[in-house]
Amino acid sequence: MNMLDIRNLTIEMDTSNGPVKILDKVNLQVGEGEIHTLVGESGSGKSLLAKAILGFINPRWRVTADRLWWNNRDLLNMDAALRRQITGRDMAMIFQNPNSYLDPNSTVGEQLREAIPKGDLRGTFIRKMVDKRTRVVRLLHRVGVKDHDQVIDSYPFELSVGVAQKVSIAMAIAHRPKLLIADEPTTAMEPSTRQQIYRLLTRLSITQGMSMLMITQDVASVMPDSDNVTLLYCGQLMEAGNKQAVFDQPQHPYTEAMLRMSLRDTDAVEPKTHLPTLPGAIPTLQHLPIGCRLGPRCPNAQKDCVMVPKVTRLKQQSYHCHHPLAPNKRRKSAS
Amino acid sequence: MTALLDVQALCKYYTHKSIWRRQRKVTALAPVSFTLERGETLAIMGETSSGKSTLAKLIAGAENPSSGQLFLNGQPLQRGNFRQRCQHIRMVFQDSDASLNPQLTIGQQLAEPLLFNTDMNTEQRREAIAQVLKKVGLLPEHASFYPHMLATGQQQRVSIARAVMLDPQIIVADEALAALDPSVRSQIINLLMDLQKDMGISYIFVSHSPEIVKHVADKILILHRGKMIEFGATQTLFEQPQQQYTKLLLQVPAAANN
Numbered sequence: 001m002n003m004l005d006i007r008n009l010t011i012e013m014d015t016s017n018g019p020v021k022i023l024d025k026v027n028l029q030v031g032e033g034e035i036h037t038l039v040g041e042s043g044s045g046k047s048l049l050a051k052a053i054l055g056f057i058n059p060r061w062r063v064t065a066d067r068l069w070w071n072n073r074d075l076l077n078m079d080a081a082l083r084r085q086i087t088g089r090d091m092a093m094i095f096q097n098p099n100s101y102l103d104p105n106s107t108v109g110e111q112l113r114e115a116i117p118k119g120d121l122r123g124t125f126i127r128k129m130v131d132k133r134t135r136v137v138r139l140l141h142r143v144g145v146k147d148h149d150q151v152i153d154s155y156p157f158e159l160s161v162g163v164a165q166k167v168s169i170a171m172a173i174a175h176r177p178k179l180l181i182a183d184e185p186t187t188a189m190e191p192s193t194r195q196q197i198y199r200l201l202t203r204l205s206i207t208q209g210m211s212m213l214m215i216t217q218d219v220a221s222v223m224p225d226s227d228n229v230t231l232l233y234c235g236q237l238m239e240a241g242n243k244q245a246v247f248d249q250p251q252h253p254y255t256e257a258m259l260r261m262s263l264r265d266t267d268a269v270e271p272k273t274h275l276p277t278l279p280g281a282i283p284t285l286q287h288l289p290i291g292c293r294l295g296p297r298c299p300n301a302q303k304d305c306v307m308v309p310k311v312t313r314l315k316q317q318s319y320h321c322h323h324p325l326a327p328n329k330r331r332k333s334a335s
Numbered sequence: 336m337t338a339l340l341d342v343q344a345l346c347k348y349y350t351h352k353s354i355w356r357r358q359r360k361v362t363a364l365a366p367v368s369f370t371l372e373r374g375e376t377l378a379i380m381g382e383t384s385s386g387k388s389t390l391a392k393l394i395a396g397a398e399n400p401s402s403g404q405l406f407l408n409g410q411p412l413q414r415g416n417f418r419q420r421c422q423h424i425r426m427v428f429q430d431s432d433a434s435l436n437p438q439l440t441i442g443q444q445l446a447e448p449l450l451f452n453t454d455m456n457t458e459q460r461r462e463a464i465a466q467v468l469k470k471v472g473l474l475p476e477h478a479s480f481y482p483h484m485l486a487t488g489q490q491q492r493v494s495i496a497r498a499v500m501l502d503p504q505i506i507v508a509d510e511a512l513a514a515l516d517p518s519v520r521s522q523i524i525n526l527l528m529d530l531q532k533d534m535g536i537s538y539i540f541v542s543h544s545p546e547i548v549k550h551v552a553d554k555i556l557i558l559h560r561g562k563m564i565e566f567g568a569t570q571t572l573f574e575q576p577q578q579q580y581t582k583l584l585l586q587v588p589a590a591a592n593n
Contacts, residue, residue, distance in 0.1 A: 275521035
């Protein structure tokens with residue numbers, strides 16, 4: 001069953017050149033305990049989608065959707081206070097840069113103590129204090145921080161980015177949310193820590209049935225255990241579906257390019273040679289191309305790409321493209 | 336023949352002052368020695384807080400070493416002598432947006448190293464800037480742009496342009512590729528390798544991405560808690576790592592993706 005169900009979500013912004021669709025008819029479904037990964041380069045609107053789910057979007061932007069449901073309740077046409085209550089209880093988010101949203105004025109320990117829900121603690125005042133302390137230490141251990149004494153006493157600026165991110169994950173999972181949205185949580189980490197965080201998040205999703213929406217900018221950092229992936233480019237859906245199906249048999253030229261650029265298969269590229277890349281740069285919001293927004297950079301682009309492509313559904317994946325990859329090319333990239 | 340860069344027992348420690356406890360000495364970098372040849376790429380890898388950024392900063396002269404010496408072409412680099420150092424060793428930072436001055440145009444920023452280190456006149460400077468901008472794949476017209484008008488990839492190109500401005504021998508890139516989008520990242524890697532071929536620059540990459548390191552580096556230096564635990568050619572380290580730690584660090588995570 002889908003916990004989160006989004007159909008045709010569009011976010012429009014008024015600029016001096018008329019309205020611009022920052023997100024253009026995006027669909028997303030996340031089931032219970034599912035790990036869904038959203039892949040998109042900067043400016044693709046992936047963080048915006050996460051913010052739209054949580055409901056802290058600039059009030060001047062128009063958010064419309066056929067459906068924005070959480071647990072069969074319509075979030076979009078809901079009383080603001082109720083929505084806040086629901087999202088606060090069921091969802092949590094981790095951001096890109098931990099040092100910028102941890103409070104610089106208080107120690108990590110104080111902030112973690114604050115994050116522990118009040119209802120969890122019983123007994124006398126002293127008992128509560130002791131319990132809180134053990135809970136904080138346990139949380140830190142769960143996210144892989146070993147020297148908890150030092151971390152609890154330090155201020156955020158004293159921590160390295162990796163440790164700070166672990167602390168923020170600890171804060172996010174303190175109230176056991178049902179949906180964890182992680183906005184590039186592991187970009188600043190080295191592979192071993194990254195694996196550790198992935199294992200931790202997978203374990204959380206299995207043991208607590210926590211759904212997860214991971215956001216990454218790179219195919220290489222898609223969590224190995226994620227079930228489904230969605231690729232966004234400039235606010236448009238490119239390809240979505242089962243992770244294995246999408247990665248083994250990409251239909252969309254963008255997916256294929258991302259897979260090649262991610263250097264997943266390092267033996268395929270000779271060291272010190274030119275890497276495959278898409279020409280040009282990601283268009284800015286003021287200069288979005290019409291139709292399929294990948295158009296100017298796409299190797300397969302043709303005349304009809306000025307129209308927005310309709311969705312094509314396959315067994316386990318769906319894509320938006322007029323000129324998907326030819327079958328023989330598909331097979332080659334799969335092998 | 337002497338090596339391009341010879342690092343001898345470079346080390347850095349910080350002392351914490353506290354009223355309640357006695358002074359604590361924190362070693363950020365235990366003595367490290369290595370050499371770098373011309374046109375070679377060295378990758379420094381390690382966990383967070385393993386001292387890799389400290390080492391990069393020490394080489395670039397952004398921080399003073401507690402002890403140890405650096406030799407460039409056999410000449411010792413004196414601490415504090417930025418005039419000598421900045422002509423040969425330049426640095427590129429991770430966050431191009433933060434490393435460029437938002438109040439100056441690209442042209443003004445690129446003119447600064449020329450102003451301080453050469454005696455070119457205005458016309459010559461403009462000429463040099465146009466050339467460098469073309470070299471990094473931008474247009475000479477970009478000189479009159481402000482940093483915020485450029486995309487992240489272009490900003491990073493400007494930072495690289497600023498680094499190659501004085502024909503340096505070594506460029507230290509502290510996670511310069513980590514914050515870039517994949518398509519832009521491969522463009523920048525291609526650019527850096529082209530520059531290396533044309534100008535014979537040596538790079539010192541600080542990175543935590545084994546895929547990139549495997550692609551660009553000739554040698555890898557592994558740091559663990561401020562100590563150098565392994566140093567060798569890329570091929571050797573990837574195929575026969577001596578330490579368990581190196582093995583963990585260099586495993587390509589994408590393998591798990593397939």
